[in-house]
Amino acid sequence: MTSPRIHVSAAVITDAEGRVLVVRKHGTSVFMQPGGKPEPGESAAEALARELQEEIGLRVEPADLEPLGSFESDAANEPGHRVVAETFRVAADPAAVSPQAEIAELRWITSDEVPTLSLAPLSLDFLLALAWD
Template identity: 60%
Template sequence: MPDIHVSAAVIVDDRGRALVVRKRGTTRFMQPGGKPEAGESAARTLIRELHEELALRVDEADLTPLGTFVSAAANEPDHRVVADAFALRAQAEDVVVQAELAELRWLERGDWTSVPLAPLSSEHLLPIAWA
């Protein structure tokens, strides 16, 4: 099964809500992030993606590495996603949907059923957000 390497952000606000996003043309919500460009580290990839997708400016010092997680890919059949995940804090007023994103949601602690989630989010990243 081919791997898709990404960087993903587990973003929590001061109310304990976790941010998930949905890309245009898809149905599942997931943590923001994306694929690296040539020569980018996982952290640099995430910093670029957060700026492109959410107009969020973060420094590498703002990111707390959480590890690497593997799940079935949400939007590419017969692929799996290998995600380097990082935690950070942000506030709702600091993020703006742009680029390929269609919408975002702030999920309350344990709010697993209000939106369809990507496997990586439901299996690994949201449990970390609320650990």
């Protein structure tokens, strides 16, 4: 039996220093890329632009998001599920983001910090590597 799949849009957000933004939702211990599930009728880029504004206060136009591809991994907070993420890259000024809605914490990290954090499988296996390739 195949695991249920959760479809999301995710952002690899970098700053001018080459750091990558990760977020942690309330009630969880795992950091991941910001993003979320599309609403009916939304494209992946439209969903991500909406989610970034809701979660971290970042305003971006869907056309400004650089598509990176679709990636699949075990879901971090839904045991027995897989997450399929349409992923986009965008640059941001750290001063332009702050935790909002369900986001408890955000961090700008370097590749050296990856081993010290509890990270979602999708971030660890695919998305962070896209930022530093």
